[in-house]
Amino acid sequence: MTRITKLIAIIAASAGGAGVMVTTNPVNVSANTKFRYYKNIKDRTYKVTNKKAVIYSNGKIKHKTGAKLGEYGKYVTGYYSSHVTVNGHKRVYYKFKTGSNHTGWVWNGYLKKVSNKSLKTTSTYNPYASSNWNDESDFARLSKGKKFTMNLSDYRKGFLDTVNAERAKRGISALNEDPGLNNVAQKRSVDQLTNPTHYTSDGKIAFVVDAKAAGINYAHAENIGNTTPNMISHGLNSDLDYDKNAKINVVIDSSYNAGKAEVLGYIYDDADSNYGHRNNLLNPSYNVIGVGGSYVPESNTVSETVWNATVLGTK
Secondary structure (H helix, E strand, O other): OOOOOOOEEEEOOOOOOOOOOOEOOOOOOOOOEEEEEEEEEEEEEEEEOOOOOEEEOOOOOOOEEEEEHHHHOOEEEEEEEEEEEEOOEEEEEEEEEOOOOOEEEEEHHHEEEOOHHHOOOOOOOOOOOOOOOOOOOHHHHHHOOOOOOOOHHHHHHHHHHHHHHHHHHOOOOOOEEOHHHHHHHHHHHHHOOOOOOOEOOOOOEHHHHHHHHOOOOOEEEEEEEEEOOOOEEOOOOEEOOOOOOOOOOEEOOOHHHHHHHHHHHHHHOOHHHOOHHHHHHOOOOOOEEEEEEEEEOOOOOOOOEEEEEEEEEOO
């Protein structure tokens, strides 16, 4: 999740009309971005939680610089905010400055507040001085040099093994992988690359439309989200370091672990969506599942990402 990253849950009633619950977290900014207003914020130091985060050149969040946040070190100072709407959802971006006087705009979810107590109190302390992404990270140490490659079968297995283990802990029967729902979910994961929402361009619930087109009448719920490979997932956030205070520390060096991390993010780091993702995955009335995963490699304009779509139902 994660995922970036970046998660959404929806439930559609199976009969009659559709009862919908939608909650959001970050998605990649697209052309459908509307500026709302600027706001001053108190200057403070933030730790970078995603070194691959895309940087924008101005507060209108229209132009990507081509640089990635991690290139400037582990810490930045946030001092101004831009409030925008992306695909109908409100987002906040912070303007930051670095110890080398670089500036830019980045989604505030990729910045973690650093408490004064965690900083050295001497007047000579400089949080940028020891920042070096080339130092061996926890990810590099734990992955032992292994790098992520996308394999859909492994990704689905990691997802299904993990969600069924979580259901078993709670005395809930296992979900069965359904080929038809797999196809719907895979199409929906591809859709996220250009339209990271639950809806079609004409406002219909996309997974319902796709399931109906495939002759499926038992699809009832959908989760969508994403994870960042070659990082350690802590749920919604990911970075190169192990966090002993986090509930989740999954080394995403394989497709299996990417699927595992997505499930754990949905279940354990879902407060911002009122636990809609968790409730979908742990709903005892669902007995079949389809899992989709689409990989986007890193480039000058996007971060390396695996987009997830999960469709659940009852047969």
